[in-house]
Amino acid sequence: MIRLHEVTRRFGSVRALDGMSWTAAPGQVTTLLGPNGAGKTTSVEIAEGLQHADSGRVEVLGTDPWQAGPAHRARVGVMLQDGGLPQQVRPMALLHHLATFYARPADVTELAETLRxxxxxxxxIRRLSGGQRQRVALAAALVGRPDVLFLDEPTAGLDPHVRRDVWSLIRETAAAGATVLVTTHSFEEADRLADHVVIVTTGRAVAEGTVAEVSGDGKLEDAYFALTELADAG
Incomplete structure (x- = not known):
């Protein structure tokens, strides 16, 4: 379980998070939607343990990720939208190397073939296209068979065929019991993947639930714009 409750975070005079609260449960894909500057990245980085909260409560796998040790981090997979990969190594060498850090790594060959x-x-890696690097980054996040998986725009730059493969892999990971959090700007991706949707804006969550609960009788995209515009209007 990932749980943020009334989390605040300031950067100087800017209040990036203003009582942010949301959850993500095991065995589900949770998608986090929101405009740029809404607090998505800050809240996710706090849940990953890359930042600390100024106040509020944060729990991932039952502990505060900011103070968590190696045993906790070995159970968490993180895919950044850009960066984080060594540039001079070839993809398979990197994945085989990463697999040596885990007690029960995924089958590297099978994982690589699934992602083509x-x-x-x-x-x-330095010479790969953006979409190819995305595939390597996703494999790197999955190679340790994480119990909690953070994915930032996992299908950005992918062609339609590979995108469908990635969606299937994400669904399979959640079905195996992992807590999967996907940050995305794609309403199609949220519609196809999400068991649980969180919409954030102005540093807080303004809606949370299934796609049907959040969108009501309409489309998720329409509900998103209505909720964010209402929140921005105060």
Whole structure:
């Protein structure tokens, strides 16, 4: 379980989070939607343990991630939208190396084939396209069989065929019992993946529930704009 309750975070005079509260449960895909500057990245980085909250309560796998040790971090997978990968190594060498850090790693060859990484396995990461790097980053996040998986825009830059493969892999990961949090700007992605949706704006969550609960009788996209515009209007 990921749980944020009344979390605040300031950067100087800017209040990035203003009582942010949301949850993500095991065995489900939770999608986090919100405009740029809404607090998505800050709240997720706090849940990942990359930032600390100024106040409020944060729990991931039953502990505060900011103070968590190696045993906790070994159970968490993180895919950043950009960066975080060494540039001079080839993809398979990187994945095999990462697998050595875990007691029960995924089958690297099978994982790579699912994401079609062998198509460009002979190229260093520095020379890969953006979509190819996305696939390697996702594999790196999954190689440790995490109990909690954070994915930031996981299908950005992917062609439609690979996007469907990635969606299937994300669904399979949640079905195996992991807590999966996907940050996305894609309403199609949220519609296809989400068991649970959180809409955030102005540093707080303004809606949370299933796609049907959040969108009511309409479309998720329409509900999103109505909720964020209402919140922005005060």
């Amino acid at each position: 990484i062998p198509e460009f396995a002979g190229t260093t």
